Amino acid sequence: MVPYVLAGAVIGSIVGHLIPPGYFFWFMVGSVSGYLTQRYLGGRF
DSSP states (O other), rough: OOHHHHHHHHHHHHHHHHHOHHHHHHHHHHHHHHHHHHHHHHHHH
């Protein structure tokens, strides 16, 4: 689970550097997206 959350957080930080509302918002969106991706893929495969 940790690699998905970290990957989402890194992608969110990069996006937050380019697109408003900023780092923290996109960091959180990326982290939650990584977690949900892991849950979805973990349950399906």
